[in-house]
Amino acid sequence: MPKARPAIPRKTRIQTQNEELILAAALEVFSVHGFRGSTVDQIARTCGLSKPNLLYYFRRKEDIYVALLEHTLSDWLEPLRALDAAGDPLEELSRYIRVKIRLSRDNPKASRLFANEILHGAPMIGKFLKGPLKDLVDEKAAIIAGWIGEGRLAALDPHHLIFAIWATTQHYADFDVQVNAVLGSPQGLMATAENTLITLLVDGLRPR
Amino acid sequence: MPKARPAIPRKTRIQTQNEELILAAALEVFSVHGFRGSTVDQIARTCGLSKPNLLYYFRRKEDIYVALLEHTLSDWLEPLRALDAAGDPLEELSRYIRVKIRLSRDNPKASRLFANEILHGAPMIGKFLKGPLKDLVDEKAAIIAGWIGEGRLAALDPHHLIFAIWATTQHYADFDVQVNAVLGSPQGLMATAENTLITLLVDGLRPR
DNA sequence: TCCGCTCTTGACCATCTGATCAAGAATTAA
DNA sequence: TTAATTCTTGATCAGATGGTCAAGAGCGGA
Numbered sequence: 029m030p031k032a033r034p035a036i037p038r039k040t041r042i043q044t045q046n047e048e049l050i051l052a053a054a055l056e057v058f059s060v061h062g063f064r065g066s067t068v069d070q071i072a073r074t075c076g077l078s079k080p081n082l083l084y085y086f087r088r089k090e091d092i093y094v095a096l097l098e099h100t101l102s103d104w105l106e107p108l109r110a111l112d113a114a115g116d117p118l119e120e121l122s123r124y125i126r127v128k129i130r131l132s133r134d135n136p137k138a139s140r141l142f143a144n145e146i147l148h149g150a151p152m153i154g155k156f157l158k159g160p161l162k163d164l165v166d167e168k169a170a171i172i173a174g175w176i177g178e179g180r181l182a183a184l185d186p187h188h189l190i191f192a193i194w195a196t197t198q199h200y201a202d203f204d205v206q207v208n209a210v211l212g213s214p215q216g217l218m219a220t221a222e223n224t225l226i227t228l229l230v231d232g233l234r235p236r
Numbered sequence: 237m238p239k240a241r242p243a244i245p246r247k248t249r250i251q252t253q254n255e256e257l258i259l260a261a262a263l264e265v266f267s268v269h270g271f272r273g274s275t276v277d278q279i280a281r282t283c284g285l286s287k288p289n290l291l292y293y294f295r296r297k298e299d300i301y302v303a304l305l306e307h308t309l310s311d312w313l314e315p316l317r318a319l320d321a322a323g324d325p326l327e328e329l330s331r332y333i334r335v336k337i338r339l340s341r342d343n344p345k346a347s348r349l350f351a352n353e354i355l356h357g358a359p360m361i362g363k364f365l366k367g368p369l370k371d372l373v374d375e376k377a378a379i380i381a382g383w384i385g386e387g388r389l390a391a392l393d394p395h396h397l398i399f400a401i402w403a404t405t406q407h408y409a410d411f412d413v414q415v416n417a418v419l420g421s422p423q424g425l426m427a428t429a430e431n432t433l434i435t436l437l438v439d440g441l442r443p444r
Numbered sequence: 445t446c447c448g449c450t451c452t453t454g455a456c457c458a459t460c461t462g463a464t465c466a467a468g469a470a471t472t473a474a
Numbered sequence: 475t476t477a478a479t480t481c482t483t484g485a486t487c488a489g490a491t492g493g494t495c496a497a498g499a500g501c502g503g504a
Contacts, residue, residue, distance in 0.1 A: 040471090040472090040480070040481090042470095042471080042480080042481070043480085043481090046481090060356070060357065061272065061356065062270055062272065062273065062355075062356065063273075064269065064270065064272050064273035065270065065271075065272035065273065065356070067460085067461060067462085068461075068462060068463085069460095069461075069462090077482090078482070078483055078484090079461095079462090079463090079483090080463085080464080080465090080482075080483055080484085081481075081482050081483070083462085083463065083464085084480095084481070084482075087463085088462080088463080089461095089462065089463090140355060143351075143355055143410075143411075144355060146410075146411050146413055146414045147270075147348060147351055147352060147355065147410055147411070148268070148269065148270065148273070149268065149413050150413045150414065150417070154413070154417065157413070157414055157417035157418065158417045161414075161417065161418060162417060162418045162420065165418045166418075182435065182436075182439065183435075184432050184435055184436055185428050185429075185431075185432045187418065187419060188428060188429050188432035188433070189432065189436065191404075191407055191408075191415060191418075191429070192404045192407075192432070192433060192436055194407070194411075195403040195404045195406075195407035195411075196399075196400045196403045196404060198403075199399055199400075199402070199403035200399075202351075202354075202355055203351075203354050203355070203402075203403075205354055205357050205358045205362070205365070206354045206358065206365055206369075207399060209358070209362065209365035209366045209369065209370060210365065210369060210370050210373050210374075210395065210399075211395060212370065220393050220396060221393075221396050221399070223393075224392050224393045224396035224397065224400070225396070225400060227390065227391075227392055227440070228390075228392055228397065228400060228437065228440040228441070229436065229440060230440075231390065231439065231440040231442075231444075232435070232436040232437060232438075232439040232440030232441075233436070233440075234439075236439075248450070248451090248501090248502095250450080250451070250501085251450085251451090254451090275490080275491060275492085276491075276492065276493085277490095277491075277492090285452090286452070286453055286454085287453090287491095287492090287493090288452075288453060288454085288493085288494080288495090289451075289452050289453070291492085291493065291494085292450095292451070292452075293451095295493085296492080296493080297491095297492065297493090445504100446503105446504090447502100447503095447504090448501105448502095448503095449500105449501085449502085449503100450499105450500080450501070450502095451498105451499080451500070451501085452497105452498085452499070452500085453495105453496105453497090453498085453499095454495105454496100454497100454498105455494105455495090455496095456493105456494080456495085457492105457493085457494075457495100458491100458492095458493090458494105459490100459491085459492085459493105460489105460490085460491080460492100461488105461489090461490080461491100462487105462488095462489090462490100463486105463487085463488090463489105464485105464486080464487075464488105465483105465484105465485090465486085465487100466483105466484100466485095467482105467483090467484095468481105468482085468483085468484105469480105469481080469482070469483095470479105470480080470481065470482085471478105471479080471480070471481080472477100472478085472479075472480085473476100473477095473478085473479095474475100474476085474477090474478100
């Protein structure tokens, strides 16, 4: 009886290990220089592999980039997914803002990676934006609209409210350099930012 | 008497004309692909000049980029400069938000140009951010702090308030692709965005 | 018209960069 | 141990790209 070759070949220990190494290095490089501004050699050096060796795992530069985007996309949406129709509107949204701003603080590189991709017209994840992302946002916007209908939230366009939350929170990761330049020193930056945003947005959200 | 050669040579008609042509094309190209992602040839083709001819006016690619940034920077700050301590706080800030969002709508390319530059660490305009920009923001933050001290505005960190305004308004230019993907169709987009932001932010700003 | 200066361009160069390949080293399963 | 498979790399290539140069075309003042 011939040995059954698995249709989907199992990954070697070395394979998974090196792929992780490469993706970590790629995040480091792509988040700073963007797709076009990064070189395969740069990524290879960052993770200590030779260029041909790196290209053994990902045949094209673009493959690394796409894999990296897919690898981080779902984490990025998790907080919004958690928005619960059964919860208290202001508490749910406060929590969302808080989680979002902390995600930006703890993982600014992923934020900048997406910012770069979208700023350049989302050539790789355009379909994702129009599909899964739009679906999720529409779903959560409906929840918010429901809250507004019940008079538990100020009457605001739900989609634009979500944009406002995205914009304000990600600003601290994406435009980090500008924020630090203007503030002079980054001391206690994120705590103040968080409080200011919660106060500003949540007070703007109270029903009246 | 020898003819006095002007220390600063006057610009030829052709010179000014072509420089404008080049800067317009450069904005077109740089705002989409960023500095590294754009090629001199692309810019040259966009404005109908040959590559060497373009490089006759700007010797290096970087020179075009810097000239373009300087050319648009001051326009970009004008609305903030107009914030008037003598005016009514809520009206002044409403006006600022409105002007800012319209600027993003009417000149998204400039917005994306800056976004790109800052996202990549502001290698060219770092000094500008720490100098003139910081000075202006500090000055206007002081005005806002004054208003808060008089109890005419909610108690918010002025700097972070300004960041929130920047973030929300520029979002529509910088992440244009994502906004359109999520909304489906861009009809009446900006009007709704403007109303939502004014309502959200200004209500969050009311003193209590 | 004439002359000097500005403007324009085809040809060219050096470098960078994504990608390939063949051949050898390391690993794994039997 | 052995043989098959996976992994690694030096050498190399083709195309893209920023930038140069010399020579000619065009323009404007006298």
